[in-house]
Amino acid sequence: MMRKNRELDPSVRHASVASKKTITNIITSEVNGSAGVYLCRFLAVLAFSVSNIRSNFSLFSVSLSISLLSSTVRGLFFKFCPCPVTVDDSFVLVRQYKTMGIEHFLAEPIKDHTSVAGSLDSHTTLNGKNDLELEFLDGLLDDVEIDDLEGADGFSGACEEYFWGSFMQNSSSESHSSILLGGSIVSGALESTEVPVAQSECKNDSLDETVTCESHGAFRNNPSRPSKVHCMYNISLDIQHLQELDINHPLAGGILSCEKEKGPVEKCKSVALREKRFRKPTQRYIEELSNLRSKEKMPITGTKTKHELEYNNESFPSESEDECLTSKRSRRKSQRKHQRMWTLSEVMNLVEGISEYGVGRWTDIKRFLFSSSSHRTPIDLRDKWRNLLRASSVEKFNKKEVEQNDELALRPLPFNVVHRVRELAKIHPYPRQRGSKKSQVGQAGSSVVAKDSPSISLSKRNVRRKKCS
DNA sequence: GTTAGGG
């Protein structure tokens, strides 16, 4: 809280200091044994009640004010003496206190509550009531945070109740009932609203625990009677409930807006409630936004990512394969031999080689007849021979093929070459004839092929190959 | 490494 005071408006800070001094004066006067403080308190309560009702008119505020005034009046009856403190001071005190401190109490009911209770428990037995009150009020003042002024105008009656409840518990035992009354009102109002079960967590810990304070307070109207005031600080709970209500309640919202670092668990939880509504969603939103953004980018890419992943999964191996393939292809393409048309001399040379070495001995043909032409591989020779067979219509035994060959006959192939190919085909039938068209060739070409002894071996090869395939 | 078959 001090941290925020630095940022506060100087005037406001000054007012807070003045209020603190005023209260200190009141307490001091009271410590001195002057019972007239009750008068001041009465006036202060009166002023506070009026201002409170006027600013925040509600059943609760009215009831609270009535309870406060009644308790204060009772105190005045018991002890009435000249008030050392001026009314104006007290009034100013109350106003300032209201504007500054009360909402603060509301904002941090838990801490204040714990601090008050601790001070009460410890100091009551040790130093006595005076110190108790002093420390109590002083602590309250210390906790006053001008920064909380934002909620000053809107601090709810429940918060006031809390403050006054903790304040009045020391003043009178009867005030306790009023406090509880107000508390019940508040809780009733709060209970009317649906409170999430999760808030029960807020109730636990020291906050929710019923604080039993034995106060032999000097403020108490009947100090002689050792009244044990068991203050049920359900209000703190209610205050947290208010946080739920405050969502729609802008005034209380301001109170809730007061976030203190001191509240360890409670603050975390209470604040967490708000944070859940504000920050956490923000984080979610941020995350979601980030996610959405990332997804927005991704969606295209996201869907693409999926596709890409799949695609990549497919493409990666395919890419790797593609790379290999492409590289191979490109390499092959680049390395692909430039298609060179077979010249007639080459064809003749091939025919000579086949007639000499026979079909299938392509390496030998290449080696002996095409040694000069490095670009013709044995495979090329075989392929060319195969093409020549097609072109020469060696297989024209099939009517369809005859027609096709007739059409193919349009190619510029010398008849002598064709005739030679046909003869060679008869002598050295290409293995395929027997292989793929075994039945056909067997029927039509059986007369031709049957002559060739090598064809038998070839047929064997083909049969064997077929078995393999 | 060569060859047949297929593309």
Place this chain on the structure above:
DNA sequence: CCCTAAC
């Protein structure tokens, strides 16, 4: 002309 399978 290339590729693959069979040998």
